[in-house]
Amino acid sequence: MKSSLSWIKQYVPDLDVTAQEYADAMTLSGTKVEEYQDLADGLDKIVIGRILTVEKHPDADKLVVCQVDVGDETAIQIVTGAPNVAEGALVPVVLDGGSVAGGHDGKARVPGGIKIKAGKLRGVESAGMICAIEELGSSRDVFPDAPEYGIYIFPEDADVKPGDDAVKALGLDDIVFEYEITSNRVDCYSIIGIAREAAVTFDKEFKLPSVAPTGNDENAADLISVEVENEQLCRRFVARVVKDVKVAPSPDWMKKCLRSMGIRPINNLVDITNYVMLEYGQPMHAYDLKHIAGNKIVVKTAHDGDKFVTLDGQERDLFDDSLMICDGEKPVGLAGIMGGENSMITDDVQDMLLEAACFDGTNVRQTSHKIGLRTDASTMFEKGLDPQNAKAAMERACSLIEEFGAGTVVGGAVDVYPHPVECRLITFEPDAINRMLGLDLSADEMLAIFYKLDLLYNAETNEVIIPSFRQDLKETADLAEEVARFYGYDKIPTTLPSGESLMGGLHFGDIVKERLMDAAVSCGYSQGYMYSFESPKAFDMLGIPADSELRRTVVISNPLGEDYSIMRTQTVNGMLTSLSTNFNRRIPAAKLFEAGNVYLPHDIPITELPDEKMMLTLGSYNSGDFYHTKGDVESILKQIGMKDEFEYVPDPAITYLHPGKSARILYHKKEIGLLGEAHPTVAERYSIGKRTYIAVLDLSVITGMAKFEPKYKPLAKFPATLRDLSFVVPESVLAGEISATIKRAAGRTLESCSLFDLYQGDQIEKGYKSMAYTLTFRASDHTLKDEEVSGIIDKVLKKLEEKGITLREI
């Protein structure tokens, strides 16, 4: 929403503030000024001049030398290259030492302007510059009479003379404010609404435009009829008739108002409807009465498949709920959005029917969305307008038509308004308001604010009477906000809540998550953030089988595109995508982790919320191998007290992992995640040209395993006995099996068992490998004797032999 300061002052004549004061105060009272533009910024010493003579420049074909009357006794000489310069023309002239807003190329204006000095142009003295409209910071959008190339020439009948202030004459001595209006303040999408706020903000008098009664002694009801079939979708329809329409330009003051809002003046009829829409926030529409069959208006919904040509010449598909303005035979307008081509005002218009209606905001929004047509009118109606305002706007428009002599307004109006809005009444509870705000104002102080806002008070019933244009005020909390706004948010004291003090903190799951993230960081992983939605193609990229559970997804019905259309059921695609980004930006190595949800639906189609499971995903390239990643997983999990043995079960069926380098991770016999090298084919699909390692840990399982209360074990009092044993092991036996067998056979005296050498090659028979372990034995209550240890080792060897493992002869 925009407004110029001069237009606001029409309703708040005593307003006397600088642009910055206005912006600050309005923002603090709730009408936020986003920015403002001084239209005269950079414009200095610009007057109106009359070109007296035009002569050829002696040394330049494209330049001419003009003598220009700028209101002084003697004319000044200006050299110009403008193609449209003509003797007798009234033009804006910037004098020596003045400045203009920008170049004539129409680019953004230069803050503070561009200085203009007298000087010589190709040897001929030039005492200033004749300006194009762009040089004055404006454009042909709002000055359609300005030429595409060349200087601006005032219309012959313009009420100006040489020496006058050209900036003022063009209406550029104004400031335009751009507001952010909140959706509840429909009334502030109008100049009047903003002016009312300004009046209260600055405590000045507010004056509505005076609207005289209009119309001749005929009665509109004799000429036209209006029937509203759907009262929910059309709460009010006001129609009036204007005869003998005379299309002509609008007066200057109106042109200036429209221009200041960036609207191009067209003719009196169009300008009046535009002006009233801005002023009252009420869109209007004019129909050529001779095209309204049966002089009858029927407001009703269309049918799926109906077609309608709007006045922009486009054919539109209609729907069952599209509300149409029809005549006795056919639709003539798309209610609240755009009129029809078949009934639009053209040059041969005689009589017209003027409409000011109140359509249902939601319906207009939905229809406009379905049809794909959003207009200034539909944008207004979408907000849900005040039906009372329709009549007021109609009266205003008709009075302007009479004032401009744009036609003969027929007396009376056809006003279909089956359920007039009633003023809402809110019980006045000053104590509750004070309590809510933490203030101590008297009832009178509050009522004083209400009065200024046109909220009246009925002392007998103790009720505040809410006018229809304040549809946002419904209860005491709303009144409290009005008090706060005009008492001043900044004046409300600051206190801290006085209630019972509570113990804040993180929940256990979040503590676990935080520790895991910190542990991942200390293992060299940096945290990434990935999207929760992705393309269903991700499954193909990862080679997930067609019947996999993972392909059952939560699908977004209105996604930004297929690439963001399903909620992810795995985190590997996101990780590989980010690794790929890094690889393709030639980053030599990457180590990333992500803590994020997967979304697993219960039922398809979805009727209840999916399970959201938090996953910790690790991914890296060029930063180590499978065993590094495995080591990282273990040291990360140790940080949350998972200090027991992890089990790794090879799983060649995980399609996106290398079949020989992939495992499911078990802890206390429960699966907690998986780990492996990315399958080379998959890595290639993501164009990662390095071996890539992935681990995924399911926090929904892990959180229950985390322990943050370590228990102390006494420090060993007796020495340990170490034995190194070297085995010949069949290739197929996994290290995990060997250490498990050793531990089981050795029992509690075995403190640890660690692999220190693994060898396969010439020295060892084919099909076998050599594995050397250090076994550490210790008893808590005595120093172990050699015989004891040897006894245990014999047991271990016996068990290993069952697996075909023998002691290696050295």
Add this chain to the structure above:
Amino acid sequence: MQKKIEEIKQKALELISEANSPEKIQETRVKFLGKKGELTALLKSMKDVDPAMRPQIGAWVNQARAQIEKQMELAGEEMKAKMLKQRLAAETIDVTLPGKAPKQGHLHPNEIALREVERIFIGLGYEVVSGPEVEYDEYNFEKLNIPKGHPARDEQDTFYINSNIVLRTQTSSVQARIMEQGKLPIRIISPGRVFRSDAVDATHSPSFHQIEGLLIDEKSSFSDLKGTLEVFAKELFGENTKTKFRPHHFPFTEPSAEMDVSCFKCGGKGCRFCKGEGWIEILGCGMVHPHVLEMCGLDPEKYSGFACGVGLERIALLKYEIDDMRLLYENDMRFLEQF
């Protein structure tokens, strides 16, 4: 005899002073004081001496022996010190060569900002809770006073799964869930991921994060809201931060406000960072709307409270001076390693 002892002593002391290694000193010890050493030999020859002279000679020998030993000890220490000095000199390194650090990772700027916010609110007694990201319409809209047909839930803004289930557009959805549990008073913050149907650009992302704050108690007012958020702003952006509350509109709070903080870059004078305004918009807040309390099963006559919603990315971008939101989701190592 005395002369002979003196000669041996002198010879020994001479050798000690000439010694240039511990080995040489040891040699000298053996040569003079060892079993077959010269001084020892002298003692052994005592049997040939007049018994009356023996004590005298014994004393002379012991004296000489003590002197030699003392001298040896001194020389040994001196030599050790010298050798240590030599070793240290030889071991001197270039301390300006680069250090060898273990490779550490980095937390995401979002996470760093989140922990900062959590720390502040936990200190004020707030519990950190979470809620589902795929959410019922009822919690995301209906119970927040955003009925069907409200512009805020227009298809342009909300991702729908079906008519009943949406990707939550705001962490405010957690408000209703917490209030419904009916455990009062309430002081919670709820950080989490939210979704809006916005195309990706420098300032928009279809998925981003918010932190919701909610307090419900028997006595709480707009001035408590102001006080709490003022503390928050000072903790987050520095002790000198000023706050400004502007009226605003949210369907689930009334009165509502937006809070600006004085630009922490220029202190409020106006700079490129705050677009010359001196103020930076930081969060939306307000008193929980009585309808919302009612719909969540609380008696608005008895309970009141306030809520606020902060954009996590907004804080991260501002605090760490990141100029493009897309960087937060690209996961470029060169970006992440800066935090």
